[in-house]
Amino acid sequence: LLQLGATPENRFSEYLKVSSIKETGNQPTGKEGVETVLNNLSNLIKQERELSKLASEIDDNATVGLIDGFLEGQEKTVWMLVSFLDKSYKK
Template structure:
């Protein structure tokens, strides 16, 4: 007996969920790596604030990577584990060099915009497949990410005389 039969999900309806999870996994892996880059290379006035925030974000991303891969397995597929394959399909691209200041905040907001859109799509796909567990997993991610977006936007509201004031990494 297959796992999907036991948990009561229709394989034909779950295939789109598996494909979307595979895409999300690729993007989370690149997002995670980019966060490590930012964390390792941050410099300047806001070093302590941003160094800690990047660490918080990459730890959360690492947990999500594991949960997404395990959900793919629970749905009867095998998660990709090669960065070379992630790079071929990821919509989040590797950082080429180090970004800093407002650019890093804007980059984080773009990452969240991308991930949130994928997760909302996954909630819809999971709903169509009666896959409440995947939908619930994505809803949890959204709650955290929406809070992070709000906090980053509030942080970026600080009036700067120049870009070097905010989390410089150059």
Template structure:
């Protein structure tokens, strides 16, 4: 049996990276859906700022979801694609019936922290296996997520 994938990586290494990417994909879907709910339901003095910010964040998340799923396919694996799988795999929980600005920002901060922790795991694993494509994808995402976390912390302080 061939040990190298179509892109020249060890198949077993690619499977391990893809499993972690699928975990990230599931978490991103819950993060995305939480942001949609916050965007729709936000109330109070921060309405205008947060309504717009949540739309920006969920549009960014949607782009990242697509990139993660395509990377999973690129390394020769199948991306998760049902909500039951996302709910089973994700460490991020559904946020329901939240409309307060500080509360929704706090949940967003927690969700983004979960994504960042997982991205750092994937970065280490991808680097160890020589998967430069995944390293590049995740490195860029980490940079943006760190900046967003900083902004959310500033809002909450």
């Protein structure tokens, strides 16, 4: 952000104000916990795809590469968690 002339936020309380992922106040376990992680990852992936698209439109290849790397790892994690849920909770 500094290289792009912006000032990064450094307070967690400010991140919470603008985040689409909210704290739940509980500690879900089992299937509920995995589903919470999946929902949050899906939210992040959607936002990151949009960010990658916007960065591409302004030829910011460094940001595109960074975000695409995040997406690759997160999409693999989603695939593994969905596979786990399908195998573990079909009963």
